[in-house]
Amino acid sequence: MEEALARILLAEDDHSLRNFLAVALQRAGHEVRAVDDGLAAADALEQGGFDLLLADVVMPGLDGIELARRAGKQYPNIKIMFITGFAAVAMSARSAPPKGARVLSKPFHLRELVGQVESFLAA
Template sequence: MPRILLAEDDDSLRGFLARALERAGYEVTACADGDEAATYLDEPWDLLLTDIVMPGLDGIEVARQAAAKHPGLRIMFITGFAAVALAAGERAPAGSKVLSKPIHLREIVSEVERMIAA
């Protein structure tokens, strides 16, 4: 079963995402912020799905640390800030994908499936 590390500071969105991904057949570890997600980076993951703007470590820094430990890790960002999404494209590890909120859960699950299948 593919493993996803999810970092999202919005409690309700984190819960919705985790449940949708679990129903789609993924094992999900859901974290409330970047600091918590960083504590799981030594484990093997198939995908890091992270918000960009969070308290503590932001999603970009979590992704950098994850990519350093696991070259080739698939990374997907979600953000509600258009300017942040544009800047993330320049600062994020190569090959990562940025999705802008609002986005339907089915779209996120579809993008996750595409990234993991690639």
């Protein structure tokens, strides 16, 4: 079995979207741990070893911005990418994403997501 290209923690509260994203990333060769909210993602982060946190901005329990802040403090080398349909609202100055984070606005094509993830990981 081939080694995964990257270990990705996917935090998305929409069940269908989470499954589509996880499958697309797995087919591209990545190892994906998919969880349904920010609190579950924070728990998964405790185990470490992730190359990328791919998180929705608006989630129950713990939003993606706070999750990313925690991840960045705990693992300074983790890359952070947000997927959101509310970019303009969620990315206000008060809740600015961590430095170096990327934002992919919904709707997007799965190929676009995979391409964005791979270029971000390669950067």
